[in-house]
Amino acid sequence: MCHLVFxxxxxxxxxxxxxxxxxxxxxxxxxxxxxxRGLLANPNVWYMGCRYGGCSCHFCYRFTGYEPPLGPHEDxxxxxxxxxxxxxxxxxxxxxxxxxxxxxxxxxxxxxxEIPEVATDVNISVATLPPEHFRFIxxxxxxxxx
Numbered sequence: 001m002c003h004l005v006f007x008x009x010x011x012x013x014x015x016x017x018x019x020x021x022x023x024x025x026x027x028x029x030x031x032x033x034x035x036x037r038g039l040l041a042n043p044n045v046w047y048m049g050c051r052y053g054g055c056s057c058h059f060c061y062r063f064t065g066y067e068p069p070l071g072p073h074e075d076x077x078x079x080x081x082x083x084x085x086x087x088x089x090x091x092x093x094x095x096x097x098x099x100x101x102x103x104x105x106x107x108x109x110x111x112x113x114e115i116p117e118v119a120t121d122v123n124i125s126v127a128t129l130p131p132e133h134f135r136f137i138x139x140x141x142x143x144x145x146x
Contacts, residue, residue, distance in 0.1 A: 001114075002054070005048040005049075006110070008042035008044060008105070009104060011101070036115065042104050061135055096144075099146055106144065120140045121140075123142075125144075
């Protein structure tokens with residue numbers, strides 16, 4: 001099983017050509033797409049996979065649920081590589097760019113095949129959260145704002 005990261009925005013931009021080597025943006029599909037859409041708030045839904053394609057496992061994660069506040073990066077699983085950290089920082093910069101361009105954004109990480117009925121909502125301010133503090137958390141929907 002693998003992690004999957006989805007985001008939704010009110011931006012009509014085509015993110016398939018996002019200028020980065022840190023991750024890939026794809027049009028989402030699959031059996032769970034309607035359930036994912038039901039957990040996200042904005043009309044345009046995208047899938048963010050790792051730079052190698054396929055799943056979203058090559059980002060930094062916290063597996064113990066959300067406990068405020070998000071703090072400096074820690075290697076929770078003992079196996080995160082530099083590429084995972086670089087990809088996570090790149091994803092955060094990408095998300096921050098969407099917010100700074102005046103659009104809405106929410107981001108959801110789920111375990112493949114185990115889509116929750118309800119996700120925990122956590123508000124993220126790109127003005128106050130340092131990039132190195134960001135990580136994905138399973139079944140948490142980050143609602144980004146300025």
